[in-house]
Amino acid sequence: MLEIAHLTKVYPASHGASGRIHVLDDIGLRVPANQFVCLLGASGCGKTTLLRIVAGLTEADSGSITIQGRTVRGPGNDRSLVFQNYGLLPWRSVLGNVEFGLEVRGMGRRERREISRDYIRRVGLAGFEHHYPHQISGGMQQRVALARAFSKDPKILLMDEPFAAVDMQTRERLQDELLQIWTTMQTTVLFVTHSIEEAIYLGDRVVVMTPRPGRISADVLTGLPRPRSEVDVKSLPRFDELRHAIRQALRHEVDVVTANA
Amino acid sequence: MRDTGGLRLVRSILAGERPNLVRFASLAVTLAVWEWYGRSVDPVFMSYPSAIVAAVPALLSTGELQTAFLASMHSLTIGLGLAIVLGTLTGLLMGRYRLVDQLLDIQISALYSTPNVALIPVIILWFGLGLLSKIVIIFLAAFFPIIVNTYSGVRNISRGHVEVALAEGASEAQIFTKIVVPASLPFITTGIRLAVGRAVVGMVVAEMFTAVVGLGGAIVAYGNAFATDKLFVVIILLAVLGVALTELIRFLERRLAPWKETERAD
Numbered sequence A: 001m002l003e004i005a006h007l008t009k010v011y012p013a014s015h016g017a018s019g020r021i022h023v024l025d026d027i028g029l030r031v032p033a034n035q036f037v038c039l040l041g042a043s044g045c046g047k048t049t050l051l052r053i054v055a056g057l058t059e060a061d062s063g064s065i066t067i068q069g070r071t072v073r074g075p076g077n078d079r080s081l082v083f084q085n086y087g088l089l090p091w092r093s094v095l096g097n098v099e100f101g102l103e104v105r106g107m108g109r110r111e112r113r114e115i116s117r118d119y120i121r122r123v124g125l126a127g128f129e130h131h132y133p134h135q136i137s138g139g140m141q142q143r144v145a146l147a148r149a150f151s152k153d154p155k156i157l158l159m160d161e162p163f164a165a166v167d168m169q170t171r172e173r174l175q176d177e178l179l180q181i182w183t184t185m186q187t188t189v190l191f192v193t194h195s196i197e198e199a200i201y202l203g204d205r206v207v208v209m210t211p212r213p214g215r216i217s218a219d220v221l222t223g224l225p226r227p228r229s230e231v232d233v234k235s236l237p238r239f240d241e242l243r244h245a246i247r248q249a250l251r252h253e254v255d256v257v258t259a260n261a
Numbered sequence B: 001m002r003d004t005g006g007l008r009l010v011r012s013i014l015a016g017e018r019p020n021l022v023r024f025a026s027l028a029v030t031l032a033v034w035e036w037y038g039r040s041v042d043p044v045f046m047s048y049p050s051a052i053v054a055a056v057p058a059l060l061s062t063g064e065l066q067t068a069f070l071a072s073m074h075s076l077t078i079g080l081g082l083a084i085v086l087g088t089l090t091g092l093l094m095g096r097y098r099l100v101d102q103l104l105d106i107q108i109s110a111l112y113s114t115p116n117v118a119l120i121p122v123i124i125l126w127f128g129l130g131l132l133s134k135i136v137i138i139f140l141a142a143f144f145p146i147i148v149n150t151y152s153g154v155r156n157i158s159r160g161h162v163e164v165a166l167a168e169g170a171s172e173a174q175i176f177t178k179i180v181v182p183a184s185l186p187f188i189t190t191g192i193r194l195a196v197g198r199a200v201v202g203m204v205v206a207e208m209f210t211a212v213v214g215l216g217g218a219i220v221a222y223g224n225a226f227a228t229d230k231l232f233v234v235i236i237l238l239a240v241l242g243v244a245l246t247e248l249i250r251f252l253e254r255r256l257a258p259w260k261e262t263e264r265a266d
Helices: A045-057 A094-098 A102-106 A109-122 A139-150 A168-185 A198-201 A237-260 B004-015 B019-039 B047-063 B065-098 B099-113 B118-125 B131-155 B158-167 B172-209 B212-225 B229-257 B260-265
Strands: A002-012 A018-030 A037-042 A061-067 A079-082 A156-160 A188-193 A203-212 A213-223
Touching: A002 A045, A018 A045, A018 A213, A037 A045, A037 A198, A037 B172, A045 A079, A045 A156, A045 A188, A061 B004, A079 A139, A094 A102, A094 A109, A094 A139, A102 A109, A102 A139, A102 B158, A102 B172, A109 A139, A109 A168, A139 A168, A168 A198, A168 B131, A188 A198, A203 A237, A213 A237, A237 B260, B019 B047, B047 B065, B047 B229, B065 B099, B065 B172, B065 B212, B065 B229, B099 B131, B118 B131, B118 B172, B131 B172, B158 B172, B172 B212
Parallel strands: A037 A188, A037 A203, A079 A156, A156 A188
Antiparallel strands: A002 A018, A002 A061, A203 A213
């Protein structure tokens, strides 16, 4: 279980402006094991900062993060981060990319190759071990990133707007692929997105964040059935309800911000 | 039928669709004109293709061409080799560590901008007329383009790639060897390719101005003896050497950085 308590992050205001920006203001979030949580919000709401703090790439000013009762600081093997555009290293083959995390950890060559090959097979890329990222499709690149993320057997998978840069059709296919692989692996997921539909479609739970100060303004359990690619969840009345409610939550906060500005 | 076929050929030539045919024809015309004109000029001033080809066996049988070539390769290999190793290392450190950059950048820009030839008298004063001077001259010619390219390679590494390593908890040593070095490889090889050209120039100049040996020395000797046909053999050999070395580096670039071609296209 992941528990985030009283997390705060303040940046100095960008040049010229005075004062400080409260990117995250007293954020608290408890995520039970194996839950798929989508962090939703407009740009600047602090969702990516929150994810980076959990990943250990950014330090919080105050507050704590505990995973299964243990306080974490800095990056660790209990968490895997999937970057925007997947963060594959172009000079490494599929196998080289998947084994990268294990290699950094100091695992011996034979052992890490064995584990990596196993995960490559599990994401359906057997036979592509020696291809380079530029030689495979976007969907296959995502699977490489997931194989790398899962190879550490993490408790929490962190994903930073992985589909932000792809077109609608590709995005929908990648979402289904992600869900399918996640079902077989079972981990807790924190998925950052700015798309309402994506958040509802993927998540068990949608956490809505709003900016200045960065706060959680809504926290909704979607209660939609799985597997979602087979049930046509997007045409369920519940999907529309959720979309409406979440849009209201986002819009309301945006109005408040404009009024304050 | 034959007319339309001929017309089609002309059209495709004009459209640039027959590159090898055009190149071959152009080269043949150049050589033919050179041969025709060269034969009408006093051989002291000008040689021509068939005379140059005829001079090759004589040069090979006395062994003078081989000796000159090996002497040149000796200083080129050492000078260029040192420049590649030290230039890459310096560029990597300057690119990654701000302090190293601040310590060296002014000196390096100054030396890079100085015409190499201007330094030759001082180099001879310090290192004499022998092999050492030649190595230093070649080294100075090749060192700076490698540093400068390696440096910009490191500066161009995407923040994302470094963060991939950071997110895995990588140490600075691991980031350096597993991210910084491979990510800047395409820039390093570009630097080496530029350096090779400059090193060959440095080599010839060094051999002309210091103890007269090697291919540069052969040029001076044949020039003084008005052996213009032999002189051209050496010049052509240098041209072939330059092209061969550059192609070798291009081959290595494709082998070492196969991902870069596609990335450039993006």
